[in-house]
Amino acid sequence: MEQKDYLLREIEKIGVLLRWIRELFFAGRAEELRPMEAQWVEMKSRLAETGLEVDRFLASAPEERVNYLEGLSGYNVENIELLADCLARISLPTSTDSSKQFQEIALQLYALCDQKSRSYSLERAHRMASLRQALGIADPEISETDSLPSEG
Numbered sequence: 001m002e003q004k005d006y007l008l009r010e011i012e013k014i015g016v017l018l019r020w021i022r023e024l025f026f027a028g029r030a031e032e033l034r035p036m037e038a039q040w041v042e043m044k045s046r047l048a049e050t051g052l053e054v055d056r057f058l059a060s061a062p063e064e065r066v067n068y069l070e071g072l073s074g075y076n077v078e079n080i081e082l083l084a085d086c087l088a089r090i091s092l093p094t095s096t097d098s099s100k101q102f103q104e105i106a107l108q109l110y111a112l113c114d115q116k117s118r119s120y121s122l123e124r125a126h127r128m129a130s131l132r133q134a135l136g137i138a139d140p141e142i143s144e145t146d147s148l149p150s151e152g
Contacts, residue, residue: 018082084109
């Protein structure tokens with residue numbers, strides 16, 4: 001019972017920290033005036049407090065990222081989605097290779113959330129579609145025949 005309570009507290013703590021990161025860096029406050037590099041350094045530091053080694057996580061292969069997150073205490077579906085939100089948002093201002101990498105990882109994390117979640121999220125689906133569009137990836141929900149005009 002104590003172990004379960006501890007895990008629930010850890011999950012909640014990570015969720016609070018990730019929401020704080022999202023609000024601090026992306027809520028349109030004065031922090032947006034700071035250079036993106038400075039924001040990224042601070043975000044990495046804050047994520048390290050949750051046990052996530054950002055550089056290791058980003059350098060990992062896609063399947064290793066999933067295993068890495070599953071091995072961390074406190075990263076449930078909601079917290080993984082918050083992490084994906086942060087990565088997607090930090091990639092928006094630029095179109096560099098690292099921005100593309102963040103977008104791809106965010107898309108992977110959203111897909112992981114879809115797999116693990118017991119409910120459909122329209123918001124998540126919209127974010128995934130936006131990332132696919134930014135990356136030039138066709139949306140699997142829309143087949144080519146759906147977009148063709150009907151004959152007759």
